[in-house]
Amino acid sequence: MSDSTVAVARAAGDDQAADDLAAWQDRVAGANINQQTLLATDYLNHFNEIVMLLGMVADMPDILDDCKEWAPKSYQDHFRDSTFRDKDLAVEAYDHVPDRFRQPFEETVAHMNDLVAQSIDRIEDALSLDDPEQVQLRAQAASHALQRLMDVASAIIHGSDRAMDQDAIDALMGF
Numbered sequence: 001m002s003d004s005t006v007a008v009a010r011a012a013g014d015d016q017a018a019d020d021l022a023a024w025q026d027r028v029a030g031a032n033i034n035q036q037t038l039l040a041t042d043y044l045n046h047f048n049e050i051v052m053l054l055g056m057v058a059d060m061p062d063i064l065d066d067c068k069e070w071a072p073k074s075y076q077d078h079f080r081d082s083t084f085r086d087k088d089l090a091v092e093a094y095d096h097v098p099d100r101f102r103q104p105f106e107e108t109v110a111h112m113n114d115l116v117a118q119s120i121d122r123i124e125d126a127l128s129l130d131d132p133e134q135v136q137l138r139a140q141a142a143s144h145a146l147q148r149l150m151d152v153a154s155a156i157i158h159g160s161d162r163a164m165d166q167d168a169i170d171a172l173m174g175f
Contacts, residue, residue: 017098024096031086037101038093039157042084043075044150050116051150054123055143058136061127067120072113075105100161108153115145 025035033040050070056063076094079087097105119142126134152160 020096021098024093028086028089028093031089032084033086033090033093034157034159036159037105037157038097039075039101039105040079040084040086040090041154041157042082042090043078043157044153045082046073046078047112047146047150047153051143051146054116054119054139054146057123057139058132061135064120064123064127067116067123070116072109072116075109101156101159104161105153105156108149108156112146112149112153115142115149119146 021038024038028035028038031040032042050067053063053067053070057067073081076091079090079094084090119138122138123135123142126138
């Protein structure tokens with residue numbers, strides 16, 4: 001159990017939240033779910049798919065159609081649809097993720113979803129101009145930026161409570 005996260009709740013004067021969190025931390029012990037944050041890295045597999053597809057667009061422009069079919073999926077929906085061993089526990093635990101992790105995590109996921117949509121539009125524009133160099137640059141930039149955001153999400157899953165701000169994301173994409 002992560003005493004520091006429970007201690008934060010107790011210090012805030014919320015003994016009930018601290019007790020709830022401690023109980024959930026005990027429940028996820030031994031599962032592939034972080035005990036401190038109650039989040040699982042398996043969710044990032046949803047984004048690995050689109051990173052891989054975007055990375056292939058320059059060599060196979062038809063892959064952009066597959067990119068367009070990719071859709072954002074909530075954390076809980078991802079696990080409901082997955083074969084993750086502890087998927088039911090992951091779905092249930094998400095409602096108990098401490099706000100100090102949940103807020104930056106959801107913010108980062110929203111940035112990733114927005115970035116995918118913007119990237120697809122930018123790559124599609126370059127394809128319509130028949131500019132293979134721009135297609136490659138934009139696909140690489142998208143893949144790199146999404147990977148960076150996935151690193152931020154992974155850090156949050158493992159106990160960081162910091163998200164990347166929009167200016168930093170824009171800088172990654174060259175906006």
